[in-house]
Amino acid sequence: MQAKVPLPWLPLTRALLRPPVGELTESEAVAEWGYRRPRILADALAQHEQFKSLLEDADVQVDMLEAAPSELVDSCYACDPALVVPGGLLILRPAKGARLAETDLIERSVHEMGLPICGRILDPGNVEGGDCLWLDANTLAVGETYRSNRSGILQLRFLLPSVQVLAIPMVHHNGPEECLHLQSIISFVDEKVAVVYMPLAPVRLLHALQARSVQILPLPLEDFDSLGCNILCVAPGKVIMASGNASTVSMLEAAGIEVTTLEADDLMWVGNGGPTCLTLALERRSTV
Structure with missing residues (x-):
């Protein structure tokens, strides 16, 4: 049975992905988009296909959207709009x-x-999916960040009575040019972990985690x-993550x-977006 909301530890059964597009110059990548370096598009596309295969191997139905216009280089991070x-x-x-x-797309x-x-979040509100995390079926945590503001959070409260x-106020960290979402600092890996x-x-x-008896594994x-x-x-207890994180894997x-x-530097690392960012989890199966 499909869960009422896709709690992030439930079995993922259907996901929406969008392939990467666009190649940037060094100055565009860093100054305009906040990327670590320009993306090599051919490599990113191959890595995205590998990611899709991993999801399908986990019995996830993948709905692949058409590629966005080439100027929308962040559009592969499908969780945000x-x-x-x-x-x-x-x-x-x-x-x-x-x-x-991307919102109209x-x-x-x-x-x-x-x-x-x-419903829809309207100006002057901002909310990005990377700041939204279901803690239980009745509680949505939303990071108050440079990407999701107070107006957007108030609109969410109106739309979801x-x-x-x-609201989870986040820190300045490296500033507004670098993306720091709520989901940058937390991921569920099991129901209570x-x-x-x-x-x-x-x-x-x-x-909030303590109140729900969630075990915290501190990231190395x-x-x-x-x-x-x-x-x-x-x-539950089965995850996909970027390679190069040996301490966390252990x-x-x-x-x-x-x-x-998944080794996917040109898909994930260059744009500071990992597997959860790439995935709009449409359906998860209830285990109750």
Whole structure:
């Protein structure tokens, strides 16, 4: 049975992906898009296909959207322009101006797929999917960041009257040009187990996890910059994450978590977006 909301530890059964597009110059990549270096598109496309195969091997139905126009180089991070909520999807509103066109693309795509749209975040609100994390079926944590603002969070509360929308103020860290989402610092890997990057973890988030008896696995410090905290749970105790995070893999395996890694620097690392960023989790199966 499909869960009312896609709690991030439930078995993932259906996901939406969008392939990477666009190649940037060095100056465009760093100054305009906040990338670590230009993406090699051919490599990114091959890595995206490998990621799709890993999902399908985990019995996930993958809906592949058409490629966005080449100027929308962040569009492969499919989790950001929409959010699955009880009854359908909300169309969100990215704070990064170059991504605003993605909202019309995702709205058209989900409409063509026959999926219900429950509402839309409007100016001056901003919410990105990377800042949204379901803690339980009735509680949505939302990072208050440079990408998701107070107006957007208030709109979420209006659109989701039966849900507790828990605002989680985040830190400045490296500033507005670098993406720091809530999901940059926490990933569930099982029903009551989450990996957390403790140096940037808001106390409000830690209290919310404690109240739900969630076991915290502190991310090894050396793995944060290599996206070690961005982990996609495809079933309870079964995850996909970026390669190059040996300490985190060892920690997870010692905790009984089955880990699959993907070498995907041109897909993930260059744009600071890991497996959860690439994936709009449309459906997860209830285990109750």
